[in-house]
Amino acid sequence: MDLPVAVTTPPTAPPPAPRWRRLLLHPLMAVPLFIIITQQLGEKGYPFSNFPMYSNPSDWDDYIYLTDAQNQPIGIQTHVGMSSAKLNKVFNNTMKDFGLRQSAVKRNAPPEIESKVGAEVLAKARRWSENRQRPLPQPTRLHRVIIELQPDGRLTERTHFVAEG
Amino acid sequence: MTHFTFKEALWSVFRPVWRPLPAPGPEGFLARLAFALMALTMMWGLRFQFDSQDVPTGLAHFVDLTFLSKPGVMPWVTGIFAVLCVPYIFAQGLAVVLPLLTLIHCSVFAFFNSQGYKSHGNQIISLILLAQAAVVVFFAAHRWIKGRPFPLRAGRTRDSYLIYYSQVVIAGVYMTSVVSKLDVSNFRWIQNLPNMSVQLVKTHRQEFYSKPETSTVSRDAEVPAARWMIDHPHQTRLLLGSGLLLEALCFLVLANRGWALVLGVSITVMHIAIASLMRLYFDFNVYASLIFLVNAPFWIAWIIRRFADHQEAAAHPSQPPTRGPLEAPPVTRG
Numbered sequence: 368m369d370l371p372v373a374v375t376t377p378p379t380a381p382p383p384a385p386r387w388r389r390l391l392l393h394p395l396m397a398v399p400l401f402i403i404i405t406q407q408l409g410e411k412g413y414p415f416s417n418f419p420m421y422s423n424p425s426d427w428d429d430y431i432y433l434t435d436a437q438n439q440p441i442g443i444q445t446h447v448g449m450s451s452a453k454l455n456k457v458f459n460n461t462m463k464d465f466g467l468r469q470s471a472v473k474r475n476a477p478p479e480i481e482s483k484v485g486a487e488v489l490a491k492a493r494r495w496s497e498n499r500q501r502p503l504p505q506p507t508r509l510h511r512v513i514i515e516l517q518p519d520g521r522l523t524e525r526t527h528f529v530a531e532g
Numbered sequence: 533m534t535h536f537t538f539k540e541a542l543w544s545v546f547r548p549v550w551r552p553l554p555a556p557g558p559e560g561f562l563a564r565l566a567f568a569l570m571a572l573t574m575m576w577g578l579r580f581q582f583d584s585q586d587v588p589t590g591l592a593h594f595v596d597l598t599f600l601s602k603p604g605v606m607p608w609v610t611g612i613f614a615v616l617c618v619p620y621i622f623a624q625g626l627a628v629v630l631p632l633l634t635l636i637h638c639s640v641f642a643f644f645n646s647q648g649y650k651s652h653g654n655q656i657i658s659l660i661l662l663a664q665a666a667v668v669v670f671f672a673a674h675r676w677i678k679g680r681p682f683p684l685r686a687g688r689t690r691d692s693y694l695i696y697y698s699q700v701v702i703a704g705v706y707m708t709s710v711v712s713k714l715d716v717s718n719f720r721w722i723q724n725l726p727n728m729s730v731q732l733v734k735t736h737r738q739e740f741y742s743k744p745e746t747s748t749v750s751r752d753a754e755v756p757a758a759r760w761m762i763d764h765p766h767q768t769r770l771l772l773g774s775g776l777l778l779e780a781l782c783f784l785v786l787a788n789r790g791w792a793l794v795l796g797v798s799i800t801v802m803h804i805a806i807a808s809l810m811r812l813y814f815d816f817n818v819y820a821s822l823i824f825l826v827n828a829p830f831w832i833a834w835i836i837r838r839f840a841d842h843q844e845a846a847a848h849p850s851q852p853p854t855r856g857p858l859e860a861p862p863v864t865r866g
Contacts, residue, residue, distance in 0.1 A: 394696060395550050398783055401704030402711055410650050413590030413642040414658030418709035422716040424727035428734045432741040440751070444742040448581045449649075451738040456649035460587060491648075498581040498601075512737065514730050520762050522733060 426516040427474055430455050431485075431529070433492070435504045446496040446503050458488045458511075474513060485509045485530030493532065506531045546790035552688050552696035553789065555830075557837065560623070560691025562829035567698075568617040570819050571637060571657055575610045578640065582647050589650070590642035597643035609636060623690075627672035630665040637661050653813070656705055656820050663697040698824045699785050699792065705817075706779040706799070713776065722773045726765040729758035735811045749811070757809055775802055785825050796825025 383389070390396070408415040432451060433441040443451045459473070461484045467473050476484075489509050496503045509532075513525045555563075580601035585592045599605060613636050619629045638661075641654045671690060674682040684692075713721045736755050740747045761768040778798050785792040799821045807813050822828050 393550070394552065394700075395783070395786055397697065397700045398704050398707065398786070401700065402708045405704065405708040406711060406715075411589055411593070413592075413645050414638055414655045414662060415590075416650065416652060416655050416708075417712045418652055418655075418705060419712045419716055420652055420709075421728070421731060422709075422713040422721065424717075424721070424724045424731060426727050426730060428730045430734050430738050430741070432737075440741055440744040442741075442743045442745055445745070451741040452735070453649040453651065455738065457647065460648040494583070495581040498583060499579075514733050514737075516727060516730050516762065522729065522758060522762070524733075 425470060427470075427513060429459075429473070429511055429513050431458050431488075431509055431511050433489075433503070434508045434510060436506055436508070438508070441503060441507060443492075446499075446501045447492045448495060448499050448501070454488070454492060457491065458484065461487050481511070482530045485511070486532055489530055489532040542790070545793075546788055548787040550786055551685070552692035554687035555689055555691040555695055557833050559827075559830045559833040560689065560694065561621070562832055563691070563695055563698075563823055564621050564623065566823045566829060567660070567820075568621050570816065570823070571633070571661065572610075572614055572617055574654060574657060574816065575613050575637070575640060578610065578644075579606050580643065582643070585643060585646035587648045588642075588646045590645070591639050592642045592646040595639070597639055597646070600640060600643050606640075609640065612636065626668040626690075630661065630668050634658070634661040634665040653816055656702065657816050659701045659705065660698045660820060660824075663701045664694050667693045667697050695824060695827075696786070698820075702817075702820055702824060703782040703785050706782040710776060710780045721776065722769050725769045725772050726761055728768065728772060729755075729761040732758040732761065732810055739811045775806075778802060789827060789830060792825045792827055796821045796827065799825065 384392075405415045405417050409417050410419070430451065431454060433443055433446075435441055443449065443454050447454060462468075462473055462476065462481075465480050465484055467476050467480065467484075489507060493503050493507070509529045510526055511529045512527075515523050515525070517523055582601050583598060585597055591597065600609065613633065616629050616633050616636075619625050620633060638658050641658055644654070645651055668690070671682050671693075674680075684690075717724060733755050736749050736753075737751075740749050740751050744751070778795070782795060782799075785795045800818050803814050803818045803821075
């Protein structure tokens, strides 16, 4: 008598996903996705950023500094609690609020607008310094320096007084 | 167990995988420990002098974060962050802990960046937290929706994915910066590099005016590196252009541990050079690179394992060694 034979179906592997789907779902695809998101969000969506610092080295740039009435430099980090570079970014951002967006316009900003920007930045800096119990001296002066690379290869620095408060 | 030649061991470290790698033994723990300490260091002692968020970014678009500047709030926030770091380090309740850590970190530094300046030194850490939170939430959602854990490839653990997507963030940060440089400069970035001398003078002056009383740079001193850049434009393009190439090649860190190590060391050297040349400090980028690219936790775990093997071999001299000279964990495709 024949013994009953157990009938088993051989295990079959599921059909592989289409190549395009495997490529799309590859962990490596997270990198281009990340780049697309950061480029789209720019600087508006912390923690994302397109990291644009030093992305267009130009032949001029600017920085600001603070002094007392005797033109002795005041430590921005010490009083305001931020680096000089950050306060400079606040200054440049405030310039945009006053319509100075283009590089060439910012380079030779009209003095009357520049002094309004300076006054606003000084007011903020004073408030921040007072909040940290390290008030800026009265009065404090804000100066702006334009650094330029001249066609003959010289580096020049033009300093001018912007505001006092 | 077979013996490995040096060449074979080297190949095992440099064999392209492009996927999460096994994270054996204490590697995941050490990576979480180092990363948690770094994130906590950023928060420690942080107090805000700001009382508004004039230029909101991220969460500040939706939530008024000015409460963070109220007296006594930040010590509490930092304390909660520190407490949450403990289960994170020991990989307990990550699906809850990591999103909370991310929320706190992103809120604090979104407020920090909502004052009219953008500081790019903190973002990499917030982004890594966000990526790790996304991984654990995805794993939890998979288990909840499909009723079974996410099928991991052979030898992989959740730590493998946490480390891999942290590397994705680091690679993405540098590569998106390359895209921005080429986009903003209309592909003239390398051509314009001699102009970087202007920025060099600027960063030196800014360092002085930040803390004139203790600054190591003087007020009006010439910056020799800036002069050199003007006098040697082609060498400047070659030198700084290699930095751009390095950033563009950052996707290689995802290939395997070998390339991650090479790129990680190069990025660390690049940041040290930038700090010394331009007075721009990206300390957290360096630390993140040491943890996830150079992968110090893996090498520490490897040394511990090798040391244990030597002790075992000394105790049982008749048995052959079980590991090769540079053996990494197997990188099977699973």
